[in-house]
Amino acid sequence: DAGITQSPRHKVTETGTPVTLRCHQTENHRYMYWYRQDPGHGLRLIHYSYGVKDTDKGEVSDGYSVSRSKTEDFLLTLESATSSQTSVYFCAISESTLTGPNPEQYFGPGTRLTVT
Amino acid sequence: AQSVAQPEDQVNVAEGNPLTVKCTYSVSGNPYLFWYVQYPNRGLQFLLKYITGDNLVKGSYGFEAEFNKSQTSFHLKKPSALVSDSALYFCAVRDPSSGGSYIPTFGRGTSLIVHP
Numbered sequence: 001d002a003g004i005t006q007s008p009r010h011k012v013t014e015t016g017t018p019v020t021l022r023c024h025q026t027e028n029h030r031y032m033y034w035y036r037q038d039p040g041h042g043l044r045l046i047h048y049s050y051g052v053k054d055t056d057k058g059e060v061s062d063g064y065s066v067s068r069s070k071t072e073d074f075l076l077t078l079e080s081a082t083s084s085q086t087s088v089y090f091c092a093i094s095e096s097t098l099t100g101p102n103p104e105q106y107f108g109p110g111t112r113l114t115v116t
Numbered sequence: 117a118q119s120v121a122q123p124e125d126q127v128n129v130a131e132g133n134p135l136t137v138k139c140t141y142s143v144s145g146n147p148y149l150f151w152y153v154q155y156p157n158r159g160l161q162f163l164l165k166y167i168t169g170d171n172l173v174k175g176s177y178g179f180e181a182e183f184n185k186s187q188t189s190f191h192l193k194k195p196s197a198l199v200s201d202s203a204l205y206f207c208a209v210r211d212p213s214s215g216g217s218y219i220p221t222f223g224r225g226t227s228l229i230v231h232p
Contacts (some may be wrong), residue, residue, distance in 0.1 A: 004159075031218075033219075040224060041224060042206060042222045042223055042224040042225050043160075043206065043222040044222075045219055048219065058219070090159055090160070092159075092160075103148045103150070103165055103167060103210060103220075104150060104162045104165055105160075105162070105220070106162065107152075107159035107160040107161070108159050109157075109158060109159050110157075110158070110159050
């Protein structure tokens with residue numbers, strides 16, 4: 001988890017409220033990712049970023065938006081939280097090489113979100 | 117398209133015995149393959165990867181994995197299991213010929229339980 005922090009680490013919120021999760025890295029890596037982890041589904045990609053202000057959707061992006069205004073910060077926003085978004089959210093980073101991101105990823109400690 | 121399967125939800129092994137956690141994959145080209153480990157309430161940690169070269173890859177904590185192209189498998193192994201190896205293990209695959217997204221696909225995870 002070195003070099004990657006996530007905040008908050010735990011959050012309970014009500015259905016319909018907006019929620020923002022923050023990922024902060026000190027590694028100066030170009031690529032950042034948001035995943036959610038649910039039992040029986042493994043890790044599923046929500047959104048990713050390949051540079052400041054450059055983001056793209058993953059396989060489960062509905063209901064989520066992201067922003068990256070600085071290299072070190074990648075924000076995930078649930079505009080109107082629903083119970084189906086109760087999950088553990090992980091941020092990951094990877095370095096860039098001449099041909100793209102370094103193959104392996106490094107993960108933050110996770111945020112446990114409960115939507116009631 | 118790329119996909120990965122971990123056919124066992126749980127693997128039980130006695131301490132001191134060899135362990136194997138299975139992974140099979142499907143890609144259109146030559147794969148990049150990864151193993152990650154997740155301890156309770158922690159993020160995923162990179163264990164090892166196969167990119168090219170020797171089919172037997174050695175990684176952290178005494179783990180190794182064997183790439184078998186004919187069987188499209190990348191099983192994780194350790195000669196002598198420790199109770200502290202008990203964790204959730206994820207296999208991941210990335211098809212480097214898939215274009216600009218460079219996003220790996222993760223398996224659903226296998227829970228390894230090592231009994232004293």
